[in-house]
């Protein structure tokens with residue numbers, strides 16, 4: 001018990017500024033006892049970057065299959081796309097043979113998921129706002145998406161498919177964070193992705209800037225978790241491992257209606273972030289700027305208190321946890337759109353190599369019964 005909870009708290013220390021990676025949610029929180037979920041303010045299932053990229057790439061791939069003339073007879077129904085998330089079943093349908101493991105599963109597991117998660121661990125991107133649409137660095141974050149998308153296409157054109165998948169994972173992390181870190185959803189876009197991301201058209205949006213010194217108000221309720229002896233011990237252990245402000249009782253915010261500038265895009269500031277040149281990107285003192293928020297964002301405990309992130313379905317980590325499902329669904333939609341755009345750019349043949357789908361001519365051979373297994 002002690003070990004499990006200690007490991008849980010220790011793990012979250014490193015991963016808080018993002019949709020929390022699968023390993024934390026799946027292996028720790030979900031298996032912790034139910035009373036913890038309640039105390040931590042769980043309102044919904046938490047989607048991880050890994051889950052989001054998996055659903056997005058599969059959706060785009062099913063669309064690819066559904067548009068292949070030779071497969072038209074299968075009448076793949078895109079309105080029931082979740083039916084095809086079991087890739088072995090989908091491949092059985094398409095290739096009329098049983099696979100132990102599909103190539104698409106393999107690239108999701110080996111290339112896409114590790115790279116989408118890596119942005120929160122790599123020292124050059126972990127605390128760098130451009131990689132996460134943080135600290136109102138909209139132009140720079142968008143430039144990063146443009147630059148990296150270009151690199152994905154270049155890699156594909158020079159037949160470096162594995163490299164292209166790695167960069168795709170990294171750039172998708174930034175794109176996905178747009179939905180959980182900014183006020184796009186609070187501006188009223190509950191069902192619409194921002195297709196301008198990754199293009200020059202994005203600069204036409206109105207952004208909060210440094211002179212916008214009031215973007216949030218303290219319209220939050222504070223929750224407290226009393227520390228028992230065990231939690232107190234864990235906290236003092238944590239303090240020896242890393243400078244952190246967590247104190248007993250553990251405090252977190254639930255915020256609604258706390259963003260005041262919903263006529264323009266705003267993101268939160270996260271404690272200890274730095275620009276690539278090393279200058280601080282922390283929440284400016286004497287301002288009323290929104291914080292990212294959550295247990296370990298210690299800056300979210302100074303004015304303006306609270307935060308706006310939608311990374312998880314737990315208020316403990318996400319003051320806007322009630323919008324997490326909406327943010328995750330838009331992130332999945334945009335991930336699908338990203339792969340659709342790559343395909344439109346490079347064509348079906350290269351796309352099938354990029355996502356390692358078995359080749360078109362092989363399908364024809366199977367259908368003409370010219371290959372036997």
Ligand SMILES: *[C@@H]1O[C@H](CO)[C@@H](O)[C@H](O)[C@H]1NC(C)=O
Pocket residue numbers: 077078079080
């Ligand atoms: C596809 O699925 C939708 C939603 O379940 C259904 O309404 C529609 O009839 C299906 N289309 C076909 C061609 O089966």
Ligand SMILES: *[C@@H]1O[C@H](CO)[C@@H](O)[C@H](O)[C@H]1NC(C)=O
Pocket residue numbers: 096
């Ligand atoms: C699938 O393969 C089996 C033999 O393995 C064959 O009898 C059957 O006709 C095939 N079905 C289609 C739709 O090609």
Ligand SMILES: *[C@@H]1O[C@H](CO)[C@@H](O)[C@H](O)[C@H]1NC(C)=O
Pocket residue numbers: 130140141143144147
């Ligand atoms: C994007 O690429 C341009 C031109 O190569 C470069 O000047 C800029 O620093 C890059 N920006 C980011 C955020 O990667």
Ligand SMILES: *[C@@H]1O[C@H](CO)[C@@H](O)[C@H](O)[C@H]1NC(C)=O
Pocket residue numbers: 217219256257258
């Ligand atoms: C604070 O939030 C409530 C809803 O929880 C909302 O009705 C109210 O307008 C908000 N206050 C401000 C100043 O936005």
Ligand SMILES: *[C@@H]1O[C@H](CO)[C@@H](O)[C@H](O)[C@H]1NC(C)=O
Pocket residue numbers: 213214286287288
């Ligand atoms: C915002 O900035 C203006 C001038 O730039 C300043 O007068 C004002 O005090 C600032 N407000 C806050 C809350 O920092």
